Amino acid sequence: MTTHPDAASTPPEPSDVVAALWRDAGLPAEALAHLNLDGAEPVLPSSFAVGTAAQASLAASALAAAALWHSRTGRWQQVSVDMRHAIAEFRCERYLRVDGGPAPELWDKIAGTYRCGDGRWVRLHTNFPHHRDGVLRLLGCANDKAAVQAALEKREGEAFETAASDAGMVVAAMRSFDEWDRHAQAAALHGLPPVTLERIGDAPPQPLPAPVSPDAQPLSGVRVLDFTRIIAGPVAGRTLAAHGADVLLVTAAHLPSIPPLVIDTGRGKRSCELDLRDPDDKRLLHKLLHGADVMVQGYRPGGLAELGVGPEAAARARPGIVYVSLSAYGHVGPWSHKRGFDSLVQTATGFNHAEAEAAGSDTPRPLPAQVLDHAAGYLLAFGAMAALHRRAIEGGSWHVRVSLAQVGQWLRGLGRVPDGLKAPEQKIDDIADLLEAVPSGFGMLTTVRHAARLSETPARWTLPSEPLGTHAPEWLPRA
Incomplete structure (x- = not known):
């Protein structure tokens, strides 16, 4: 939505929020007739429209998958998202269980x-x-x-x-x-949508081929390099995998990780280790890049560019690449190179203060989920699929950008929920109907099922979550 961040009105209809994202991405309006959204605010104790943000971002990603399916088959399918289920998926790391017991601890003791x-x-x-x-x-x-x-x-x-x-x-x-x-960074971001798509190079149109098997999904045969950690970027890769992409997570032995997030966001992906400081591993990466359709990265701004795999270099090496970048505070402004995470961006940009004020508290109050992270994850996936759609028609290499601060600006623009803080907390027993048990390389996982329902190509993860570095740095044969 393009509403001013100070919007005090009640939240807009989620379908209107999806339509605004859709128009900004330049996608075909006819798709919107195939979307069904159920549920209403409030779904969690918050004065912000967290349920609307969850439902709209998740629905946009699922509808983009349906649009790619239409481009490959000539058939539309129905997409449905329930708000209660969507917000549960926004808290999936809280509900994760391993072999029936708690997942590893997420937070450090002095955080x-x-x-x-x-x-x-x-x-x-x-x-x-x-x-x-x-x-x-x-x-x-x-x-x-x-x-x-x-x-x-x-x-x-x-x-x-x-x-x-x-x-x-x-x-x-x-x-x-x-x-x-009043901050200079807020001024730099003012008016920017939560997702930006920019053509950064020339390439002929590259339509996705017609599916070759009856159980193919919208992204079958699409290859995704996943250079992300924590929540937002990994959720994007997990979402692309749910719609059939071959997602290869690239990490390195020296990089830190957070175990429960690795477990939860690893569903549907393969995982390899490459140290880009090593010339041989760097050559392997470039070989992978030549076969990739999408690259998603969430490292500190400029980090991968210093290693020779920034967006412009990737577009030169692989014309037609869809390069997807996540940042904390945006790609413009004095904080464009500043590191950050969801909880910090909530704090710096006013959410913790506003939520505390609404609750009558004098201590910071976080949102009831890592809303900026999860919304950014689905919007990254949405942007990647929108760019694949544009690439099929217009050609070109594309750079998709999402930042947590821009997602926060978007969330503010959705208005406030009257009496939203009176909504009951959502405990794991309350969402038992939304959970599934799946085997993994870590044991039997209890996780939240994907909230988007596609009538012809149900979202699914065909590969289990596995420890980092389990797989070889190579692509599977195209489906």
């Missing part, structure tokens, strides 16, 4: 919010060991919540945010919406 000496709150993200150790070095204290609190009482919030960012760490000072709106 969270702290009040600084000037009264401003900051949020620390310390789930990666190097981020934790870097923050502790800056503070000169022990790895203990009480010691961190005592050290931050001697600091000013924004000054510590800046010092941490300058050191390559990830810390956010809490701002109100008014404070964020």
Whole structure:
């Protein structure tokens, strides 16, 4: 939606939100007649339209898959998404169980919010060991919540945010919406949609071939290189895999990961290890790139470009590539190179303050899900499929961009939910009908089924989640 972020109205119809995303991506309007959306706000305790954001972003990705199916077969199919199911999938990492027991711990022990000496709150993200150790070095204290609190009482919030960012760490000072709106980064993002598609090179049109098997899915035969970690990027790859893509996750032994997220987002993917600092592995990557249709990356801005696989280099090496980039704060503005995660972007851009204010609380209140991450994941997948559709008709190489801050701006534009904070919490027993048990390389998983229902090509993950580096760095034969 293009509504001003200060929209105070009740949320728009989810179908209108999908239609706005659809128009911005340049996709055929006739597809919208094949979408059915059920449910209504509120679905979780929040003053924001988190259910609408979940349903609309997930529906946009599923409808884009249906549009590609139509382009391959000449047949439309019905796409249905229930809001309650969509928001459950937005919290899938909370509901993950392994062999009937809890998944590995997600959060580091000192992660969270702290009040600084000037009264401003900051949020620390310390789930990666190097981020934790870097923050502790800056503070000169022990790895203990009480010691961190005592050290931050001697600091000013924004000054510590800046010092941490300058050191390559990830810390956010809490701002109100008014404070964020006066920030230069907010001004740089103003008016940008949550997903941008840009043609970055020439290539002839590349329509996807007609399916060769009766059980083919919309993305059968499409190859995706997945250079992502944590939630947003991995959800994008998992979504593309659910619609039939051959998704190859590329990581390296020296890179940190978060075990429960690896388990939950690995469904449907293969996983290999390549160290791009090694010349032989770099050559292997370029061989993979030549056979790829889509590359999704969520590393720090400019990180892969420094290794020779930025969007322009990828488009030169593989004309017709759809290069998909995730960032924290956007590709323009003074914070365009700043690292960040969902919880930090919520804090920096005003959501934690606004939610606390709505609840009558004087302590930061996060959204009831990693909404920016999950919405970004489905919008990344939507953008990738929209670009494949455009590539089939117009040709070209494409760069799709999504940032957590732009998704936050979009969420603000969906308005507020009157009495939304009175909605009941959604516990795992409340969504038992939305869960499934699936085998994996980690044991038997209890997970949330995919919320989008496609009448002819049901979303499914044909490969189990496996430990990182299980597979060879090679493509499967095209289906």
